[in-house]
Amino acid sequence: MAEEAVRELRASFAAGRTRAAEWRAAQLRALVRMIDEREADITAALHDDLAKPHVESYLHEISLAKSSCKFALNGLKNWMKPEKVPAAITTFPSSAQIVPEPLGVVLVISAWNYPFLLSIDPVIGAIAAGNAVVLKPSEIAPATSSMFAKLLPEYVDSTCIKVVEGGVSETTTLLEQRWDKIFYTGSGTVGRIVLAAAAKHLTPVALELGGKCPAIVDSDVDLHVAVKRLAVGKWGCNNGQACIAPDYIITTKSFAPELVDSLKRVLERFYGKDPLESVDLSRIVNSKHFQRLTELIAEKKVADKIVYGGQTDEKKLKIAPTLLLDVPQDTALMTAEIFGPFLPIVTVEKIEDSIDVVNSKTKPLAAYLFTKNKKLQQDFVANVPAGGMLVNDVALHLTNPYLPFGGVGDSGTGSYHGKFSFDCFSHKKAVLIRGFGGEAAARYPPYTPAKQKILRGLINGSFIALVLALLGFPRERR
Numbered sequence: 001m002a003e004e005a006v007r008e009l010r011a012s013f014a015a016g017r018t019r020a021a022e023w024r025a026a027q028l029r030a031l032v033r034m035i036d037e038r039e040a041d042i043t044a045a046l047h048d049d050l051a052k053p054h055v056e057s058y059l060h061e062i063s064l065a066k067s068s069c070k071f072a073l074n075g076l077k078n079w080m081k082p083e084k085v086p087a088a089i090t091t092f093p094s095s096a097q098i099v100p101e102p103l104g105v106v107l108v109i110s111a112w113n114y115p116f117l118l119s120i121d122p123v124i125g126a127i128a129a130g131n132a133v134v135l136k137p138s139e140i141a142p143a144t145s146s147m148f149a150k151l152l153p154e155y156v157d158s159t160c161i162k163v164v165e166g167g168v169s170e171t172t173t174l175l176e177q178r179w180d181k182i183f184y185t186g187s188g189t190v191g192r193i194v195l196a197a198a199a200k201h202l203t204p205v206a207l208e209l210g211g212k213c214p215a216i217v218d219s220d221v222d223l224h225v226a227v228k229r230l231a232v233g234k235w236g237c238n239n240g241q242a243c244i245a246p247d248y249i250i251t252t253k254s255f256a257p258e259l260v261d262s263l264k265r266v267l268e269r270f271y272g273k274d275p276l277e278s279v280d281l282s283r284i285v286n287s288k289h290f291q292r293l294t295e296l297i298a299e300k301k302v303a304d305k306i307v308y309g310g311q312t313d314e315k316k317l318k319i320a321p322t323l324l325l326d327v328p329q330d331t332a333l334m335t336a337e338i339f340g341p342f343l344p345i346v347t348v349e350k351i352e353d354s355i356d357v358v359n360s361k362t363k364p365l366a367a368y369l370f371t372k373n374k375k376l377q378q379d380f381v382a383n384v385p386a387g388g389m390l391v392n393d394v395a396l397h398l399t400n401p402y403l404p405f406g407g408v409g410d411s412g413t414g415s416y417h418g419k420f421s422f423d424c425f426s427h428k429k430a431v432l433i434r435g436f437g438g439e440a441a442a443r444y445p446p447y448t449p450a451k452q453k454i455l456r457g458l459i460n461g462s463f464i465a466l467v468l469a470l471l472g473f474p475r476e477r478r
Helices: 002-014 020-037 039-050 054-080 118-127 140-156 168-175 187-201 221-236 257-269 285-298 351-359 373-385 419-424 448-460 461-470
Strands: 083-085 092-103 107-109 132-136 159-161 180-184 205-208 214-217 250-253 305-308 323-324 342-348 368-370 388-391 426-434
Touching: 002 107, 002 132, 002 159, 002 168, 002 448, 020 039, 020 054, 020 118, 020 140, 039 054, 054 118, 054 419, 107 118, 107 168, 107 187, 118 132, 118 180, 118 419, 132 168, 140 159, 168 187, 180 187, 214 351, 221 257, 221 368, 250 257, 250 351, 257 305, 257 323, 257 342, 285 342, 342 351, 342 373, 368 373, 373 388, 373 419, 419 426, 448 461
Parallel strands: 107 132, 107 180, 132 159, 180 205, 214 250, 214 368, 250 342, 323 342, 368 388
Antiparallel strands: 083 092, 092 426, 305 323
């Protein structure tokens, strides 16, 4: 099926079907219509896969996908225009431009934690850039995967945009094909497999991975506001199953007790005395991930550090928001990305020491700082390498379509959102156009000292050398 799908898409792309602005806009408008008309189906699928609260589904997936479509529709004509750039004196007279062109046939492999948004958002970019696309939704979110396979062909051009469902076997077969780009969202482990497969065909890749996203909390903050934002950015984002959710907090030893008390109060207000019964918390995606998470806190030296939460319900696949204080750094909880409802708090003597703690780990997808201290803010922005960062809030940077979203180092390569999605799936083709005038005799053999003098002058930007070259000096016989 994979070979047949790629063959059909290559034929459609070669015929030029996806290149016209009208085709691209028609597909984007169709996606907006699909989101509007089938919102209930999308919400139901997300609830089936993750018990995702309806408000969360709308805010974090449906509304963002629709906004992405509309932003691309509004910018499409300008994005497609060649960009005029200055021509060099060495090519005078000439004109130069950068022409964005579609890469060809691309593969999007999506993730399970935001299975609607993380599938459709890169597809929007690929369509806007004029590519043919195969979407491979995550099999770990089967309801959403099935929904895409059913709905997309009803709304978009299925000769150019296809959905391929399946698990590891089907994904492996897809990766064996030749693609013009692969866009993968998921874990670093699978990201390495994708990168290795792409290398066989020298296929470019965008990898949207994750990492341990830190949140530094200074003692001078508006604590109640900071804690609410931390809580909704951690547990209000799919119960911590989000690549940009805070993975751990860093604060000072003296401030930690006050921070913990405030977090406890806010969590109880948000999710009640028995958070396992809260309809506002997503469940863990499946029993495999439930077991992985419960094993992280089963170790005695981790369990002893729990200061709030820790309740689990295996039957419902629910885990309560859990706070831990000063967990040993050599534990799995502190070395691997948590991707769940546990939030360890690391303490330091001085808040300035937190930057060294962050930089002792791999580069995160996102880094957060809560402070009123402008000097600390400047040091944080200047000295913490991260895919993106946000001061005094969590996760909201990804909602700004004028900011690129992507990782660095172990947290990924490449970026998207807004025009960055268009650029992600485009090749910037350099075009220089000359006429037949402006011949410079000095350019051609046989080379002489006089010619070399003029050429050196041209390269160094000499106006006199340009005039001499255009006048045909040094003169030579025809």
